[in-house]
Amino acid sequence: MNRRALRWLRGQLPELVAAGAISSENAAAIERHYGSVESQTNLGFVILATVGAALVGAGIILLIAHNWDELSRVTRTVIAFIPLLLAQGLVAFVLLRRNESRPWREAVAIFDVAAVATAISLISQTYQISGSFADFMKIWLLLSIPIVYLLRTTLGACAYAIGLIVWLFAREMGFMVRSPSPMFFWIAFLLIVPYFLLRYWKNRESRETTSLSIVFVVALTFAIGFTADFAKSDLGCVAFAGFFTAIYLAGIKFFPPKGERLHSVALMGGIGIGVTAIVLSFESSWHMGREFFWGARTLEANIAFALEFLFPIVAIALAARNVLQKRFQFSVAAALFPLITAVAMGIANICETSAGQYIYATNCSFAAAALLNCYALWLAVDILVRGIRANSVARANFGLLLIAALAISRFFDSELSFVTRGLAFIVVGAGFLVANILLFRKRSAVPA
Amino acid sequence: MKSLPILIFVLVALAQLGVPASMAWNRVQTLTHGRVWKFKTAPVDPEDAVRGRYVRLSYDVDRFIGNEKFQSGDSVYAVLKENADGFAEVDRLTNKKVGGDNSVKVQAWWLNDRENISFPFDQYWVTEQDAPAAEKAYAENSRRGQQNAFVTVRVHNGDAALEQLYINNQTLSDYLRAQAAKK
Numbered sequence: 001m002n003r004r005a006l007r008w009l010r011g012q013l014p015e016l017v018a019a020g021a022i023s024s025e026n027a028a029a030i031e032r033h034y035g036s037v038e039s040q041t042n043l044g045f046v047i048l049a050t051v052g053a054a055l056v057g058a059g060i061i062l063l064i065a066h067n068w069d070e071l072s073r074v075t076r077t078v079i080a081f082i083p084l085l086l087a088q089g090l091v092a093f094v095l096l097r098r099n100e101s102r103p104w105r106e107a108v109a110i111f112d113v114a115a116v117a118t119a120i121s122l123i124s125q126t127y128q129i130s131g132s133f134a135d136f137m138k139i140w141l142l143l144s145i146p147i148v149y150l151l152r153t154t155l156g157a158c159a160y161a162i163g164l165i166v167w168l169f170a171r172e173m174g175f176m177v178r179s180p181s182p183m184f185f186w187i188a189f190l191l192i193v194p195y196f197l198l199r200y201w202k203n204r205e206s207r208e209t210t211s212l213s214i215v216f217v218v219a220l221t222f223a224i225g226f227t228a229d230f231a232k233s234d235l236g237c238v239a240f241a242g243f244f245t246a247i248y249l250a251g252i253k254f255f256p257p258k259g260e261r262l263h264s265v266a267l268m269g270g271i272g273i274g275v276t277a278i279v280l281s282f283e284s285s286w287h288m289g290r291e292f293f294w295g296a297r298t299l300e301a302n303i304a305f306a307l308e309f310l311f312p313i314v315a316i317a318l319a320a321r322n323v324l325q326k327r328f329q330f331s332v333a334a335a336l337f338p339l340i341t342a343v344a345m346g347i348a349n350i351c352e353t354s355a356g357q358y359i360y361a362t363n364c365s366f367a368a369a370a371l372l373n374c375y376a377l378w379l380a381v382d383i384l385v386r387g388i389r390a391n392s393v394a395r396a397n398f399g400l401l402l403i404a405a406l407a408i409s410r411f412f413d414s415e416l417s418f419v420t421r422g423l424a425f426i427v428v429g430a431g432f433l434v435a436n437i438l439l440f441r442k443r444s445a446v447p448a
Numbered sequence: 449m450k451s452l453p454i455l456i457f458v459l460v461a462l463a464q465l466g467v468p469a470s471m472a473w474n475r476v477q478t479l480t481h482g483r484v485w486k487f488k489t490a491p492v493d494p495e496d497a498v499r500g501r502y503v504r505l506s507y508d509v510d511r512f513i514g515n516e517k518f519q520s521g522d523s524v525y526a527v528l529k530e531n532a533d534g535f536a537e538v539d540r541l542t543n544k545k546v547g548g549d550n551s552v553k554v555q556a557w558w559l560n561d562r563e564n565i566s567f568p569f570d571q572y573w574v575t576e577q578d579a580p581a582a583e584k585a586y587a588e589n590s591r592r593g594q595q596n597a598f599v600t601v602r603v604h605n606g607d608a609a610l611e612q613l614y615i616n617n618q619t620l621s622d623y624l625r626a627q628a629a630k631k
Contacts, residue, residue: 077472081465088461095453112464119468127475128610130571139467146460150453 006034049107050155057083057114073126080122087115094151105151113144113156134171137163138184145191154208157195161212161219164188168226181300182226186307189219204255213255213265217247221272224311231304237280241341242312244272245334249318252330261392273334274383274402277376278409280341285372286348286365312338333375333382340375344368373424376406377431388442403432478609482602483549485528485536487567489590489597502571502579503586503613505599512538512556512563524556525606526565535598538565545606552601552608569601569610574620581624589615 013027022030060083071079090108098104117140124131141163148156164185171180196216199209224243228236251266262270279285319335322328351364384399407428410421488508518524518541528550529539541556541563555566574582589596600611615623 080468080472084464084468088464091457091461092454095457116464116468119464120471123468123472125573127472127479128569128571128573129471129475130569130610143460143464143467146456146463150457150460 009034045103046106046155049103050110053107053111054114057111057118060114060118076122076126080119080126084112084115084119087112091147091151106153106155109147109151109153109156110159112147113140113159116140116143132170133173134167134180137167137170141167141188145188148192148195154199154212157192157212158215160192161189161215165219165222168222172226180230181298181304182223182230183300183303185223185226189223200254210264214268217265217268224308227304227307231301231308233305233308235305235308235345237276237285238312238338238341238345239308240276241273241280242309242315242338244269244276245337246311246315246318248273248334249315249322249330253318253322257329262395270331270334270383271398273337274376274379274398277337277372277379278402278405280344281369281372281376281406281409283365283369286344286368312342331379331382331386333379337375337379340371344371347371373406373410376402377428380406381431381434385438388438391442400432403428407432474607475609478602478604478607479611482604482607482609484611485530485601485603486534486598487601488535488595489586489599502573503582505570505572505586505613506590507567508595509536509538510565510567512541512565513561514541514563516541517558518543518556518563524554524565525551526554526556526567527551528603536601541565547605549603549605551606552603553606567608569599569608572599572610572613572620578621578624581627582620585615585620585623585627586613 010031013022013030016022017024017027087108091112094101094104094108120136120139123129124136141160144156144163145160147153148160167188168182168185171182196209196212199206199212203209220243224239225236228239246269248266248269251263251269255263255265257263257266315335315338319330322330322335345368347364348368351367380399380402382399383402384396387393387395387397387399407425410424410428489505512526523543525542525544525546527539527542527546528536531537541554552567554568556563558564572582586597588594596616597614599613602609602611613620618626
C-alpha cells in the first residue's frame with residue numbers, strides 16, 4: 001500500500017465531497033476501506049519494526065559492553081550519548097510527524113529505552129561506578145515510563161511490568177541478613193496503572209488490553225509473594241487467597257463474559273484460586289513457624305503488612321457488591337476463598353503452640369489443613385458442576401484436575417496417618433464418582 | 449494541543465540525558481578535585497571472584513568495631529584516616545553527613561559482633577578480553593601472606609570515585625602487559 005498516495009487521497013476526500021464529485025457516504029466508504037487495509041498491514045509491521053528496533057538496541061548494548069579500553073574517557077563518554085541523542089531525535093520526529101503510526105511509536109519507544117540503558121552502562125564502565133543491578137534497573141525503569149505515555153506503547157507498558165518483575169528478583173541478590181524492601185515495585189506499578197485504564201476505557205475487548213492485564217496479574221503475583229516475605233507476618237496465605245479471588249471477581253465484573261466463556265483475567269484468577277487452595281491443603285502450610293523481622297519494625301514493613309490486606313478487602317468488597325445487586329455470575333465457592341483462609345488462619349493461631357521440630361509450631365495445623373482440604377474439594381466440585389452446567393469441557397476438566405491434584409497431594413503427604421489418608425481418599429474418590437456420573441448424565445441428556 | 453506532549457518529551461529527554469551526564473560529571477569532579485586514598489584489597493573466595501566482566505573487590509578495612517551499632521538500611525558515613533603505611537583506614541562511623549574529602553557514604557550492617565562495611569566501589573570494570581587475566585592477577589595478589597594489590601580512590605565531598613587498581617605497584621593494564629611479555 002502506497003502510504004503517501006493514501007495520505008494524499010485522504011486529504012482530497014473533503015474537497016471532492018464539497019465539489020459534489022462524490023457523496024459523503026462514498027467518502028466514508030473509501031475511508032473505511034483504506035482504514036481496514038491499513039490496520040491489517042499495521043499489525044505485522046508493528047511486530048517487525050519492534051523486533052528490529054529491539055535487535056538494533058541490543059546490538060548497540062553488546063558492542064558497548066565489550067568495553068573498549070583503547071578509547072579515551074572523553075571519547076567513550078561522547079559515544080555513550082550518541083545512541084540516546086539519535087533515539088530522542090526519532091522520538092521528536094514521531095511526535096511531530098508520525099504520531100498516528102503505531103509501528104513508528106512502538107519501535108522508536110523500544111529504541112529510546114534501550115539507548116537509555118546503553119548510556120548509563122557505558123558511563124558506569126567508563127568512570128568505574130559500582131552499583132547493584134537492582135539500582136540500575138530502578139533508574140532505567142523510571143527514565144523509561146514517560147515514554148510509554150508519550151508514545152502510547154502497550155508493548156512498552158508490558159516490558160515495563162516485566163522489568164519490575166526483574167527488579168524484584170534482582171534486589172534479592174547479595175542480601176543475606178533480611179529481605180530488602182519491595183516497596184519501589186508498588187510505587188512504580190502505580191505509575192503504569194493510568195495507562196492501563198486509558199487502554200481499558202478505549203477498548204476493553206482489544207487484544208492490547210487483554211495482554212496488558214495478563215502481564216499485570218503475573219507481576220502482581222510476584223510482588224505479593226515478595227511483599228509477604230518482607231512483611232514477615234505469616235499472612236501470605238490470606239494475601240494470595242484475597243488476590244486471586246479479587247482478580248477472579250474483577251475479571252467477571254470488568255470484562256463481562258461473552259456467553260459462557262470466561263475472560264482471560266477471570267480465568268487466571270480462577271486458576272490461581274485452585275492452585276493456592278491445593279498448596280494450602282498441605283498441613284505444613286499451617287505450622288505458623290514465626291519468622292522474625294530483624295531489628296526494629298520499619299514504616300515500610302508496616303506498609304507491606306497493610307498491603308497484604310489490600311486485595312482481600314477488594315475481593316470482599318467486589319463480592320459484597322455483587323451480592324447486594326443480587327448478581328451471582330461468579331462461583332460462591334471461589335468468592336469465599338479469602339474468608340475460608342482467614343478462618344483456617346484463626347484456627348491455627350488460636351491453639352497452644354508447642355516447641356518441637358518447628359519452633360512455635362501450632363497444635364492445630366491439622367484442623368486448619370483439614371478445613372482447606374474440605375474447601376478445595378468443594379471448590380473443585382463446584383467448578384466441575386459449573387463446567388457441566390455451562391457445557392464447558394475445559395472448566396469441567398479443571399475441576400477434575402483439582403480433585404486429582406488434591407488426591408495425589410494427600411497420598412504424598414507423609415505427615416498424615418494411614419487412617420486419615422484412607423478416609424481422605426474415600427471422600428475424594430466418592431466426589432470423583434459423583435461428579436462423573438453427573439457429567440455423563442448431563443452429556444447423555446443433551447441430544448448429540 | 450500538540451505542544452504539551454512535545455514539552456513533556458523535552459523534559460523526559462533532558463532527564464534521560466541528565467542522569468548519565470550527571471553520573472559522569474560527578475565522577476569527573478571527584479577525579480579531578482578529590483583527595484587520593486589507597487585501599488589495600490583483601491583476599492577473596494575464588495568462586496566469589498568471577499562475576500561477569502568486572503573484578504569483584506574486597507577490602508582489608510571492611511570490618512570495623514565501633515561503639516554504635518548500625519543496621520543495614522541506615523545511611524552511614526565512614527570517616528577515613530591514613531595509617532603508617534599510607535593506606536586508608538576507617539576512623540569512625542557516623543550517621544551524620546560529613547563533608548570534605550575524608551568521608552565516604554557506605555552500607556553497614558551488624559553481624560558477628562562487628563560492623564561490616566560495604567564500600568560503594570566494589571566492582572572494577574575490565575575489558576572482555578582482559579577479564580580472565582585480570583581476575584587471576586587480582587586473586588593471586590590478594591591471598592593471605594601475599595597482599596600486593598590496592599586501589600586508589602578519590603574522595604570529594606562524600607563522593608568516592610575508583611581510580612585505578614594496582615597490582616605489585618603497577619596499574620592493572622601495565623601489570624597485565626608485563627605478564628604477557630614474560631610468557
